Each structure stands twice: as C-alpha cells, then as structure tokens.
Amino acid sequence: MIEANNISFAYDNNCYILREISFNVEKGEFVGILGPNGSGKTTLINIVSGILKPQQGKVFINGIELYSMRHKERARCIAVVPQESSIPFSFSSLEVVLMGRAPYLPFFGFETKEDILIAKRAMQEVNALQFEKREIKELSGGERQRVIVARALAQKPKILLLDEPTAFLDIKHEIELYRLIKNKNREDALTVMAAVHDINLASAFCDRILFLKSGRIAAYGTPHEVVRYAKIREVFDTDVYVGINDLTGAPYYVPYNGKY
Amino acid sequence: MSCLKLKKWFSINVLLLFLLVSFILISVSVGSERIDIFDAIRNSNLRDSAILFSSRLPRTLLAAIVGIALASCGSAFQALLRNPLADPFILGVSGGAALGSVLAVGFHLSFTGISIASFFTALISIFLIFSIAKTKGRLPSHTLLLTGVIFNAFCFALILFVNSILTMEQAYQIVFLLIGNLEPTDYTTILLAAFFVLSGFIILVALAQKINILSLGDETAGHLGVDSNRLRIYIFFASSLMVGVAVATSGLIGFIGLFVPHIARFIFGSDHRFVIPASGLIGAMFLVASDTIGRTFLMNTNYQTELPVGVITALVGAPFFVVLLKRQQKAL
Numbered sequence: 001m002i003e004a005n006n007i008s009f010a011y012d013n014n015c016y017i018l019r020e021i022s023f024n025v026e027k028g029e030f031v032g033i034l035g036p037n038g039s040g041k042t043t044l045i046n047i048v049s050g051i052l053k054p055q056q057g058k059v060f061i062n063g064i065e066l067y068s069m070r071h072k073e074r075a076r077c078i079a080v081v082p083q084e085s086s087i088p089f090s091f092s093s094l095e096v097v098l099m100g101r102a103p104y105l106p107f108f109g110f111e112t113k114e115d116i117l118i119a120k121r122a123m124q125e126v127n128a129l130q131f132e133k134r135e136i137k138e139l140s141g142g143e144r145q146r147v148i149v150a151r152a153l154a155q156k157p158k159i160l161l162l163d164e165p166t167a168f169l170d171i172k173h174e175i176e177l178y179r180l181i182k183n184k185n186r187e188d189a190l191t192v193m194a195a196v197h198d199i200n201l202a203s204a205f206c207d208r209i210l211f212l213k214s215g216r217i218a219a220y221g222t223p224h225e226v227v228r229y230a231k232i233r234e235v236f237d238t239d240v241y242v243g244i245n246d247l248t249g250a251p252y253y254v255p256y257n258g259k260y
Numbered sequence: 261m262s263c264l265k266l267k268k269w270f271s272i273n274v275l276l277l278f279l280l281v282s283f284i285l286i287s288v289s290v291g292s293e294r295i296d297i298f299d300a301i302r303n304s305n306l307r308d309s310a311i312l313f314s315s316r317l318p319r320t321l322l323a324a325i326v327g328i329a330l331a332s333c334g335s336a337f338q339a340l341l342r343n344p345l346a347d348p349f350i351l352g353v354s355g356g357a358a359l360g361s362v363l364a365v366g367f368h369l370s371f372t373g374i375s376i377a378s379f380f381t382a383l384i385s386i387f388l389i390f391s392i393a394k395t396k397g398r399l400p401s402h403t404l405l406l407t408g409v410i411f412n413a414f415c416f417a418l419i420l421f422v423n424s425i426l427t428m429e430q431a432y433q434i435v436f437l438l439i440g441n442l443e444p445t446d447y448t449t450i451l452l453a454a455f456f457v458l459s460g461f462i463i464l465v466a467l468a469q470k471i472n473i474l475s476l477g478d479e480t481a482g483h484l485g486v487d488s489n490r491l492r493i494y495i496f497f498a499s500s501l502m503v504g505v506a507v508a509t510s511g512l513i514g515f516i517g518l519f520v521p522h523i524a525r526f527i528f529g530s531d532h533r534f535v536i537p538a539s540g541l542i543g544a545m546f547l548v549a550s551d552t553i554g555r556t557f558l559m560n561t562n563y564q565t566e567l568p569v570g571v572i573t574a575l576v577g578a579p580f581f582v583v584l585l586k587r588q589q590k591a592l
Contacts, residue, residue, distance in 0.1 A: 051482035075485025089530035103485035110265040
C-alpha cells in the first residue's frame with residue numbers, strides 16, 4: 001500500500017534528516033516507527049503524508065506517486081493525527097471533526113446530513129460524542145486527542161498516520177487510544193503508520209516495527225525480530241532487559257537501573 | 261448541499277443586509293440640516309434633494325463600502341495569522357496608500373485626485389510587498405507579517421517627512437487622512453470602490469470554508485487537503501485590494517478591522533463561512549453609524565464641526581478592547 005523508494009530529505013539542503021529510506025507497508029498493517037530523538041520520525045510521517053517533499057526518492061500509494069495526487073485526493077486517502085494541535089479559535093468539537101470532511105466538500109460547500117452523520121459516528125467510535133457541543137479549547141488533553149482522531153477518521157482514509165499521538169497523555173488515555181486505533185486497523189483494514197515513543201506500546205500493538213537511527217533504517221520487522229537487547233543497544237545506545245510477555249507473547253523491555 | 265445550514269446562512273445574511281439598508285436610510289435622514297427624505301426623493305424639494313443625493317447618500321454609501329472592506333479583511337486576516345489581534349493594516353498596503361494620499365495633498369490634488377493617486381500607490385505597494393515577502397513561491401505568514409510591518413514603518417517615516425515640509429493647511433488635511441475621514445464624493449468613485457470591494461468580498465466569502473481549515477495551521481491544513489500557500493496568496497491579493505481602496509477613499513480608519521470580527525464571532529461562532537460575511541455587513545453598519553454620529557454630534561454645540569469617523573471608531577474601539585480583555589481575564 002505504501003512504498004517508499006530511496007527517500008532522502010533535508011530541511012535546509014545541508015543537514016540531511018533522512019537518508020536513503022526505503023520500505024514497504026502492506027494494506028491493513030499497523031507499523032510503528034521508533035527511534036531516538038532527532039532520528040527523523042516526524043519528518044518521515046510528514047513525507048509519507050505528502051506535505052514535505054523529499055530531495056530524493058519517491059513515495060507511492062497503491063502504485064500512484066504521492067506528489068502526482070492533488071491535495072484533496074491525497075486528503076481523502078491519508079489522514080494524519082499530529083502530536084499536538086493548537087486551535088486559536090473557539091470551534092466546537094463537532095465543528096472540528098466536521099473539518100475532516102473538507103476533502104469531500106464542493107467549493108463553497110456546507111456539510112450535508114451525510115457528512116454530519118459520518119462525523120458523529122467517528123466521534124462515537126472514539127467515545128467523544130458527549131463533547132460535540134463543547135468547545136475544543138475547554139477539553140482536556142486526552143479528550144482533545146480523541147476529537148482529533150475522530151477528525152482523522154471522518155476523513156474516511158485508507159491510511160492513518162500518527163505522530164506520537166499519546167505523547168502528552170496518561171497511560172489510561174494512551175492505551176485507550178491505541179486500542180481504538182488497533183480496532184479500526186483490524187475491523188476496517190485501515191493501514192496505520194505511527195511514530196511511537198514507547199517500545200513496549202509498539203511491541204503490543206504493531207505488526208511490524210521500523211527502527212530509525214540517524215536518518216537511516218536500523219531494523220524493520222516484527223516485534224519479535226527487532227525488540228531485542230542487541231538492536232535496542234544499537235539504536236538507542238542503552239542497555240535494557242528484554243523479556244517475553246507471558247500473557248500476550250509479545251516482547252517487552254524493562255529499563256536497566258545500572259546496578260550491575 | 262445541506263439545506264439546513266445553507267438556509268441559515270441565507271437568512272442571516274439577508275437579515276444583516278436588511279439591517280444595513282435600514283441603517284443607511286436612517287443615516288441619510290439624519291444630519292445637521294433637517295430634510296424631508298420623501299420630498300428629496302421625489303425631487304419636489306431641490307435643496308433637500310441636493311443634500312440627500314450629493315452629500316449624504318454618497319458619503320453613507322462610501323461608509324458602507326469601506327466598512328465591508330475593513331471588517332471582512334480583518335476577519336480573514338485574523339484567521340490567516342491565527343491571531344485574533346490581527347488588523348488589516350498589518351498588510352502594509354495601508355501604509356503605501358496613505359503615502360500616496362499624503363503626496364497627493366502635497367501636490368494640491370482634488371479629493372478624487374487624492375483617491376486615484378492613493379489607489380495607484382496601493383497597487384504598487386501590493387506588488388512590492390508580494391515580491392519582498394515571497395519565499396520560493398510561497399507566502400509564509402511570518403514573512404508576510406514582517407514585511408507588512410516594515411513596509412508600514414517605512415511609509416510612515418516618509419509620511420512624517422512630507423508632512424514636515426508642507427504648509428499648515430496641508431498638514432491639517434493630512435491629520436484628517438491619517439485618522440480616517442469620510443467625505444461625499446462623486447458616484448463614479450463610489451461605483452469603482454464598490455466594484456473592487458465587492459469583488460474582494462465575494463472572493464473572501466467563497467474561500468471561507470478553506471479559511472476555517474487554514475486557521476488550524478499549515479500542516480493540518482495540508483493534511484486536510486487545503487493548499488495553504490495558494491490560499492494565502494489569494495487572501496493577500498483580495499484583502500490588499502480592498503484595504504487599498506478603503507484607505508484611498510477614506511484614510512486610515514482604525515479599529516473596525518480589529519474588533520468587528522470579534523463581534524461577529526461572538527454572535528455567530530468561529531465558522532468563517534458565517535463570520536466573514538457577517539463581519540463585512542456589521543462593519544458596514546458600524547461605520548455608517550459612526551459617521552452619522554460624527555456628522556451630527558457636535559453640530560448643535562458651540563463647536564459646529566464634524567468629527568472624523570476615525571475618532572468615533574477609536575473612541576468606541578479602545579474601551580471595547582478593555583472589555584474584551586477583562587472577559588478573557590475572568591475566563592482564565
């Protein structure tokens with residue numbers, strides 16, 4: 001579904017953030033992107049979403065080149081949930097989710113009843129329908145992120161990209177969000193690519209994990225294949241204990257407190 | 261097309277338009293001289309007709325046109341810069357247009373001459389600002405802002421310089437210009453002004469849905485399918501044209517572009533499909549009312565003079581902002 005071919009990107013033509021990145025994501029896969037700070041996770045998400053153009057290389061969505069798509073076409077296919085969003089005006093939550101229907105509206109269009117239904121259904125899926133009339137500014141971090149996810153879902157995308165969506169959330173909301181996304185991923189065959197900051201989270205939810213280090217792919221495989229002591233040492237430059245979760249069979253890591 | 265929301269949109273705007281027309285009618289009936297409006301229309305009283313058609317109506321129509329221009333640009337700009345304190349004069353065109361007016365005063369041109377000269381310099385300013393702010397074919401918000409501020413500063417420096425070498429009488433004229441003043445003018449000027457302002461206004465109203473998305477930030481707008489760069493360029497040209505025409509015909513009337521959008525948002529919410537047209541129409545009503553007050557307020561006192569409309573808008577605008585600030589502080 002997503003094919004990246006030899007992508008290289010620099011923000012100012014000198015310092016390359018990403019070098020020669022090539023990878024494939026199958027339809028319906030849930031891929032996690034992990035790496036140390038500055039490894040290029042957000043940049044990669046922005047390139048796959050089409051708003052940054054790499055100096056080298058191309059991205060193909062279902063065989064079609066990403067940059068040949070028109071803005072609206074792209075927005076109907078790919079939806080993005082950013083880390084944080086500041087909305088300076090007092091829109092209601094429903095208004096914010098309705099903006100997810102923008103790629104489908106005619107030029108000076110008002111939303112149809114269908115659009116409003118889709119928006120409300122998306123809000124229901126993320127358990128945020130109770131906020132529909134409340135202003136987005138009033139909501140807590142967790143509630144806001146759910147509304148933003150609802151907006152992304154209202155776009156009815158084939159691909160959902162997330163950039164550390166739970167960076168500012170507590171574990172309850174974090175796990176809730178990932179469970180929700182995993183559900184959509186399984187039920188609707190929604191292809192998901194998420195920049196994740198927590199290896200354990202990625203291990204629990206992702207089909208495959210992509211490790212980035214210094215702008216290059218350090219590993220790309222299932223959690224079993226890549227969540228290993230040696231790989232984590234290589235990518236994150238730190239020692240951890242890696243074990244297998246008895247309950248789920250997925251690998252997990254525990255920080256090493258330096259006593260031994 | 262949603263019937264419900266579209267109907268709501270039409271009813272609101274028809275209502276506002278109706279109110280505006282009422283304001284205009286009331287405004288032309290009121291003034292330092294008493295006239296009978298019906299006699300004037302029927303032409304049965306030549307003196308009243310003259311006052312109505314040559315003096316009050318053109319001035320009031322101009323007030324409405326300038327009000328639409330400044331207020332709707334204000335709302336679009338506040339969305340573009342994602343800052344509710346943005347003002348259409350930030351663009352920089354106003355500085356260039358004002359400079360043109362000042363130079364025209366220096367050359368002893370008539371009112372129409374001043375407007376034409378000012379419009380001309382406004383167009384030059386638009387071109388200059390666009391060329392300076394353009395970075396790799398894009399028009400980033402911060403560059404636009406910076407260019408506008410610098411351009412304004414430079415123009416005002418020149419204005420002060422020119423002012424210092426003119427006569428007292430011309431300097432006095434310039435004060436009126438800088439504070440914002442409406443004068444009765446010929447219908448050709450009004451028609452031209454209306455043409456430019458309404459074109460720009462229609463463009464902004466048509467782009468309102470996309471402007472909603474733009475206010476979420478460039479990245480998010482891109483993710484939702486909106487080309488923020490092209491949109492900014494359209495908004496820049498439409499707004500600059502409107503502001504240029506407004507300043508060319510009436511000088512620098514402040515505060516309208518700043519606080520009318522807040523009123524519109526307060527009544528109608530933040531959806532710019534409603535806010536932009538509402539701002540325009542409310543701005544028009546506001547300016548018509550302000551000018552009417554300015555014309556009549558001091559007339560029956562010992563001063564026997566008119567207050568320029570810019571004074572009224574400033575006197576109303578400043579306390580308004582204090583109220584707004586207090587409300588925000590309470591909310592925190």
